Amino acid sequence: MTDNRNMILAIVLSAIVLIGWSILFPTSGPETTVVEDAEVEAVAVPEADPGPDSPQALRELNEVLVEGGRVDIETPNLSGSINLAGARIDDLTLTNHKQDMREDSPPVRLFTPAGVENSYFAQFGWAGEGIETPGADTVWSASSDTLTPGNPVTLSWSNETGQTFELEIAIDEGYLFTVDQRVVNRGDGAVGFSPYALASRGFGQGEETFGFIHLGPMGVFNDEADYDIDWDDLDEAGTAGETRDSTGGWVGFTDKYWLTALIPSSGERVEASLRKGQRPGTYQAQYVGQQQILNSGRQLTTTTRLFAGAKEKDWLDNYEDAGVPRLSKAIDWGWFEWFMRPIFALLLVLFKMVGNFGVAILILTFLVRFALFPLANKQFKSMAGMRRIQPKLKALQDRYKDDKPRLQQEMLKMYQAEKINPAAGCLPILLQIPIFYALYKVLMVSVEMRHQPFFGWLQDLSAPDPLTPVNLFGLLDFTPPGFLAIGILPILLGITMWLQFKLNPAPMDETQKTIFGIMPWVLMVIMAPFAAGLQLYWVTSNILTMAQQKWFYHRYDMQHAGDTVVEAKAKKS
Structure with a gap:
């Protein structure tokens, strides 16, 4: 007995x-900080615009959203807009998830434009030497005013040396964007460039990491989920960050209920990294593809997918079945995954x-x-x-x-x-x-x-x-x-x-x-x-x-x- x-x-x-x-000894995320915009600063990736120099220069969300040209996003699960300045997906709300239990509660906001407190956005582009590529200030032309499932939008911009850059953005009824990054070379000679994708996040009222559940930076590299990188690691590594060479996979930020994941083409060799921005309280997930050489008169397309939404199991499983590797690992299943x-x-x-x-x-x-x-x-x-x-x-x-x-x-x-x-x-x-x-x-x-x-x-x-x-x-x-x-x-x-x-x-x-x-x-x-x-x-x-x-x-x-x-x-x- x-x-x-x-x-x-x-x-x-x-x-x-x-x-x-987890109650007695919680592990905190980074300290709450009023942040501005995050920069893009990594190998072969240009910086984003610096944003306000001080918290006092931050502006209200509604003020920023009415400026410049935008492409509306309308789906059963998402609403928002794409900023034509910089071709950023920087305005995104989850229409079926409210912020709190009030009947008139606004929807959960996932993405917020640069220049607003706790900005959070996704951006796609190219890095190259000896070639003018679109940047954070570039104003793109859009083929349509609205992005809906089944009706993609093409953004285009041309430099003065004969190269045209296009982003064909499609969205499904869930939480997945598909972005075809296309370059058409009408110039006199060959050009070299590397496609990239990034998610820039200002950490303000972020969730704390609590026992047995990983929150924050993560990715799937070479078909293995990596939960070992946390906010403290990025703070310690600084702008150099944590870098992984990977074939396919994804990289991004996971919250308790929400996920942002950048997903290169299956089989594409990329350099993925998670790092701290130069400004306090900013963090960035990104990947850079291998350099491409494009001869005159030719065009080349690479594809990136972006998951931005709620970690609903049915959608995660559907996207895994459609070829996104181990996306359901964004849910930290833990030791008993086989049973969970x-x-x-x-x-x-x-x-x-x-x-x-x-x-x-x-x-x-x-x-x-x-x-x-x-x-x-x-x-x-x-x-x-x-x-x-x-x-x-x-x-x-x-x-x-x-x-x-x-x-x-x-x-x-x-x-x-x-x-x-x-x-x-x-x-x-x-x-x-x-x-x-x-x-x-x-x-x-x-x-x-x-x-x-x-x-x-x-x-x-x-x-x-x-x-x-x-x-x-x-x-x-x-x-x-x-x-x-x-x-x-x-x-x-x-x-x-x-x-x-x-x-x-x-x-x-x-x-x-x-x-x-x-x-x-x-x-x-x-x-x-x-x-x-x-x-x-x-x-x-x-x-x-x-x-x-x-x-x-x-x-x-x-x-x-x-x-x-x-x-x-x-x-x-």
Whole structure:
């Protein structure tokens, strides 16, 4: 029984470390900074315009958007515009994702023009020597005023030596831009150039990186996802940055729910880099293709794709199937990816069936408990036996309290005589670790759950439970600090876990008894800041476990009583 207790204790403590580390020891992103525009400064890539020299020179978004020529972007999922000055995609909002839960909340803004606080944009171009290439100030001509799915727009510009540069930009109904970068050489001689693509980001109100989920700079290089580069690495490396040679892949910035990824053609050899800008708080992802030599009278086209949008699993998987390598790795699946993906897929199927994410979580919890039912049967049978012989074990402990080896021998004999395996209850607990971890990751990173309501006061399952007795459930006009904002679901979690421990055989060791007594309330506090969807799963799982436990105990107690009667009759006869 001691081994079983120690195993359970280790598992629970592991769970506390797993979910509590990110709360107690968060890893911050870079400091919040009011930033201007980011520069382009890398090998063979020209700099972007410098932007304002001081924060005071920053302008309002609406003021910047009405200046100069723009091509409107209109799709079911995206809206915004392309700036003809510099041919930048620098105005982009996600029409189906609001900034907050208010009914009149504006859509999430992903891209913001240069000259505005926290600018964020994508740009495509060419670098070359002895040839005039379009830059950040170049004003392009557009073939159409609007970019829509099925109706691409071509931007063009010609220099004075006979070279014409074209960007044919297409967009689908999701989040993918396809940009054909074309050069036509009508000059007298051959010219050399390298195509490039960049995403420039001013980090302002950026999200913090928290435990087990990577946020910030990342890429897929040579078919391998690289989560090892973070903001601190870029700060340390400076403008030199982190560079990777790669065939295909992608490079960009990932947030908890959003992604910007620059994707070269499959099989194209590129130099990809992530680096810090020269101005404080600016960062850049880019790749540069190999130099091309274009003879007079010829033309050459290279293709870049840009993902800019929400990390919705269905779209990521569709783009992977269409040839974008490992785009779904933008979701940091973690250690149990092999298990997370089917859990995520099942949860989305359930959500589409019932139309309520909370109900989908409840159904998933039932399915998990049902799948573990055979193992739970063995677990609770062992626990029922342990509970039944507990008085005998206590008597052995008192008798051999000064002789530990003899106590272990006598306990082993009793287990054998009663046909009890004290370790039989460990397997179901061990199997629930990857299940719980997978659900933790799924519910933490799933944009599909963002702002999804359940019932009553739970209007956003991706946020913590908002009702707390600390402010009398909202009657007092103040917001308690995060560590005190213990909602209804975390309270229910603590109570159900305490009741669950009460149903288990009581530990004979006083230290273990004390730890198990306070652990439910420690977990209640630790879980309070987490997503309500995760809390809902855990509370429901605890309730189902207690129901199973009561039923199994009753069943095996009755079975043991029947076996005892049969044995007594057999002895009499």
